Amino acid sequence: MKILVPIKRVVDANIKVRVAADNTGVDLNNVKMSMNPFCEIAVEEAVRLKEQGIATEVIAVTIGEDKAQEQLRTAMALGADRSIWIEKSGVVEPLAIAKLLQAVVEKEAPDLVILGKQSIDGDNNQVGQMLAALCDMPQGTFAFKLVIQDGRAIVSREVDGGEQVVSLALPAIVTTDLRLNEPRYAKLPDIMKAKKKPVEHMTPETLGVTVKSSLKTLSVDEPKGRSAGVMVGSAGELVEKLRHEAKVLP
Amino acid sequence: MSVLVIAEHNNLTLNPVTGSVISAAGLIDSEVHVLVAGTGCQAVAAAAAQYQGVTKVLLADNPVYEHQLPETLTGLLLAISDDYAAILAAASTGGKNLLPRVAALLDVAQISDIVDVHSANTFVRPIYAGNALATVESSDAIKIITVRTSAFDEVEKGEASALIEPLDQVITQHKSQFVSENLSTSERPELAGAAIVVSGGRGLGSAENFHLLEKLADKLGAAVGASRAAVDAGYVGNDLQVGQTGKIVAPDLYIAVGISGAIQHLAGMKDSKVIVAINNDADAPIFQVADYGLVADLFQVLPELEALL
Ligand SMILES: Cc1cc2nc3c(=O)[nH]c(=O)nc-3n(C[C@H](O)[C@H](O)[C@H](O)COP(=O)(O)OP(=O)(O)OC[C@H]3O[C@@H](n4cnc5c(N)ncnc54)[C@H](O)[C@@H]3O)c2cc1C
Ligand SMILES: Nc1ncnc2c1ncn2[C@@H]1O[C@H](COP(=O)(O)O)[C@@H](O)[C@H]1O
Numbered sequence: 001m002k003i004l005v006p007i008k009r010v011v012d013a014n015i016k017v018r019v020a021a022d023n024t025g026v027d028l029n030n031v032k033m034s035m036n037p038f039c040e041i042a043v044e045e046a047v048r049l050k051e052q053g054i055a056t057e058v059i060a061v062t063i064g065e066d067k068a069q070e071q072l073r074t075a076m077a078l079g080a081d082r083s084i085w086i087e088k089s090g091v092v093e094p095l096a097i098a099k100l101l102q103a104v105v106e107k108e109a110p111d112l113v114i115l116g117k118q119s120i121d122g123d124n125n126q127v128g129q130m131l132a133a134l135c136d137m138p139q140g141t142f143a144f145k146l147v148i149q150d151g152r153a154i155v156s157r158e159v160d161g162g163e164q165v166v167s168l169a170l171p172a173i174v175t176t177d178l179r180l181n182e183p184r185y186a187k188l189p190d191i192m193k194a195k196k197k198p199v200e201h202m203t204p205e206t207l208g209v210t211v212k213s214s215l216k217t218l219s220v221d222e223p224k225g226r227s228a229g230v231m232v233g234s235a236g237e238l239v240e241k242l243r244h245e246a247k248v249l250p
Numbered sequence: 251m252s253v254l255v256i257a258e259h260n261n262l263t264l265n266p267v268t269g270s271v272i273s274a275a276g277l278i279d280s281e282v283h284v285l286v287a288g289t290g291c292q293a294v295a296a297a298a299a300q301y302q303g304v305t306k307v308l309l310a311d312n313p314v315y316e317h318q319l320p321e322t323l324t325g326l327l328l329a330i331s332d333d334y335a336a337i338l339a340a341a342s343t344g345g346k347n348l349l350p351r352v353a354a355l356l357d358v359a360q361i362s363d364i365v366d367v368h369s370a371n372t373f374v375r376p377i378y379a380g381n382a383l384a385t386v387e388s389s390d391a392i393k394i395i396t397v398r399t400s401a402f403d404e405v406e407k408g409e410a411s412a413l414i415e416p417l418d419q420v421i422t423q424h425k426s427q428f429v430s431e432n433l434s435t436s437e438r439p440e441l442a443g444a445a446i447v448v449s450g451g452r453g454l455g456s457a458e459n460f461h462l463l464e465k466l467a468d469k470l471g472a473a474v475g476a477s478r479a480a481v482d483a484g485y486v487g488n489d490l491q492v493g494q495t496g497k498i499v500a501p502d503l504y505i506a507v508g509i510s511g512a513i514q515h516l517a518g519m520k521d522s523k524v525i526v527a528i529n530n531d532a533d534a535p536i537f538q539v540a541d542y543g544l545v546a547d548l549f550q551v552l553p554e555l556e557a558l559l
Contacts (some may be wrong), residue, residue: 016513017378026382094350095359118495123377124362129320129350138321138426141347144488154429158488159343160497161260165429166319172425178495179482214359218372218385226520229541235554238526238544246524246541248446248503249470249559 001055001148001170003046004110006101006131007039007075009068010121019222026220035071038116040078041176044183045146046114047079054148057081059108063100065089069199076194077186084200088211094122096211098130103207105135110171112153117142117175128175138168144179251335252281252305256327256348257298258340261288261316264297266443267340269404274397275338276303276405277367283308285330285417287323289316295414302408310417317428320348325421327352334392335370341396341498349394358390365401379494379517399442400500400521434487436474438464441490444473446503449492449519450485451477453508453529453548457485462552463507469559475499475519477509493518508548511536 011017012032020027035043049055060075060083062068072083086100105113118125132139140146140155144163147154153168158177186194204211232238242249253275258265268284275282284298287310295309310326327348331337337352339345341363353360365383366374372387373395441447448467454460460480467474475492476485492499494517504522509515511527511534519525520539527540530547537543544551 011378013514017381019382026378093359095354095357098354120494121378123379123494124360125346126350126353126360126362129347130354130360133324133351133354139347139351142343157343159431160489161433162431162487162489163433164317164431167427167429169425177488178478179488214388214390215361216387216389218387220377221383221385223376223380223383226525226539228538229525229543231537231543231545233544235544235546235551235558238542239555239558241542242503242524242526246503248524 001049001111002057002059002108003049003055004105004108004113005039005042005046005058005060005075005080006113006115006127007043007060007062007071008036008116008119009033009062009064009071010036010119013037013120019220023219023221025217033067035074036116036119038118038176038178040183041178041180042114042116043075043078043080044181045176048181049148050079059083059110061086061101061104063088063092063097072199073194074186076197077191078184082198082200084202086202086204086207088204092211093213093215094124094126095130096209096213097127098134099209100204100207100211101127101131102134103209105131112170112172112174114174114176117177128173132173135173137171137173139173139175140166140168141175142177143174144177146174146180251279252283252333253279253336253338254330254334255282255284256337256339256345257284257286257294258342258344259286259288259291259294261291262293264294266404267342267399268298269301270399270402271338271340271397272301272303273402273405274364274367275336278336278370278393281305285310287315287318287326289313296411299412299414300407302406304412307412307414308417309414310419312420314420314422318344319426319428320351321423321426322421323348324351324355325423326417326419328355329419330417331356331392336393336395338395338397340399345396349396353394356392356394358392358394359388360394360396361386361388362396363398364395365398379513380520381513398498400498434489438467439471439473441473441475441492441497441499444499444501446470446472446505447475447492447499447501447519447522448472448505448507449475449477449509450480450507451509452479452483454480454485459549460485462549466552466556469556477515506536506540507552509536510534511539
């Protein structure tokens with residue numbers, strides 16, 4: 001079984017970004033970049049399936065600028081066998097990402113594609129579902145457990161009211177939630193080994209995909225800020241303030 | 251051209267978040283239709299028909315729609331999408347699961363998680379865990395939108411009732427099957443609509459200790475929430491998670507107990523009207539957004555609060 005894992009280079013999860021002074025975006029100068037945390041979980045899950053002898057090959061793929069290859073190296077240090085870099089800089093909308101990935105799916109014919117549920121920069125939560133639709137595959141989104149059994153993927157999903165289990169015919173699309181696994185750290189020898197693993201270079205043109213955009217960002221603004229209020233000294237004082245000052249308690 | 255809202259329901263009752271989506275939809279066009287797809291869900295359709303501004307309810311009542319699987323519902327939506335200028339759903343796990351599929355097959359973008367409508371093609375949505383608000387203009391012929399329901403008030407129910415029109419398309423597919431579900435049952439109010447939310451974090455230390463917090467919530471008639479750390483540690487179920495990747499809430503009062511205030515948690519609650527933080531670390535970032543902060547041991551404060559209320 002072959003698994004494709006699309007990963008994204010994003011601002012590190014520990015960084016609080018600032019809106020750029022000209023309101024065209026956020027300021028990403030000299031900001032630490034990492035693999036999207038949900039994508040790390042996707043890589044980890046694929047690598048575990050390989051370690052269990054269920055998967056035979058794990059391929060990481062990213063659409064991004066030159067530097068996105070760093071995240072492909074990370075994925076390979078974590079256990080991906082090889083990777084594909086689709087060179088495209090700037091913001092690419094989820095539908096275009098999904099179309100590029102569809103072209104890769106057609107080429108590689110994976111049995112399973114594991115994506116993150118959401119990229120933490122755009123907070124879109126779209127690409128996995130869109131890819132599933134374009135490839136006419138079933139989807140198991142927000143997965144916290146994945147079992148491959150009798151040619152199907154049994155996916156336990158986090159849903160608003162609790163949990164849901166679906167059974168999907170392969171090939172299928174799965175998107176990861178935080179509880180699916182805890183990604184390992186890459187060890188130095190694996191990081192060295194990853195340097196020798198192959199990265200195939202592609203472009204939207206070589207894949208025959210036209211990257212379109214239908215959303216125009218008019219401005220990016222700072223949300224209304226909150227400032228620290230007052231400190232109270234006791235539970236009694238707190239209740240008093242909530243009752244008589246904030247008037248949120250009877 | 252009218253706009254379509256996808257009802258959020260469990261076949262028996264209509265989830266009030268639908269009323270918030272209708273409110274957002276009404277800002278795009280005054281002719282709002284609601285789609286109720288499920289099985290044995292006439293009561294849901296009747297409830298949807300009561301909302302002011304709704305001019306028609308489409309009822310697709312068939313066992314194939316019982317679990318509202320996206321692979322099935324996408325076919326239904328594609329069959330009726332020609333009639334609409336926009337299709338909206340709550341940015342719930344249901345809406346998020348379904349609408350990108352529909353958008354992709356219509357070859358249009360999806361605009362996720364809108365918090366404001368400027369015009370029929372310009373919307374505001376948070377990005378970067380709510381640290382920035384993007385105003386985006388769409389040039390697509392049909393807008394596919396998920397709505398952050400905490401940002402819109404539920405529309406009122408009116409006297410008149412909209413027309414309910416049955417849809418007889420039956421979409422079948424075999425690639426995806428429902429196996430089971432485990433939905434938490436709670437007497438407490440739902441996180442999404444509660445006026446007061448009491449949330450606990452890793453500081454609670456165990457599932458047993460979480461009961462202390464639940465007792466306080468019950469005194470206040472509040473919903474219970476949690477940080478991701480509390481969910482990961484197994485203190486509570488994932489359905490209680492508040493944050494960037496959990497539920498977004500904006501109650502009148504949010505009480506954060508033993509929660510440090512990571513960016514991802516703040517993303518889910520910083521629009522609450524009044525925020526209270528109880529934490530024994532005076533430097534915890536949660537205090538920077540709290541209207542009232544109490545530096546204290548939660549195990550001492552929770553019983554005190556309960557006694558005072
Ligand atoms: C991609 C991604 C998405 C995420 N999404 C979310 C999300 O949606 N929601 C979310 O919440 N998190 C999310 N997280 C996790 C987030 O980064 C934090 O790790 C998490 O919010 C921390 O939870 P916490 O505050 O309960 O735990 P901690 O940060 O460990 O804080 C515990 C707090 O309890 C206090 N405390 C301990 N004992 C006591 C006591 N006896 N009395 C009083 N106070 C006490 C401590 O001082 C501390 O401040 C996400 C992380 C990532 C990487
Ligand atoms: N530029 C990209 N390259 C590869 N995969 C991506 C890219 N953008 C998004 N993805 C995948 O899609 C998932 C969901 O992203 P999104 O829909 O943007 O929130 C991510 O976790 C990745 O697995």
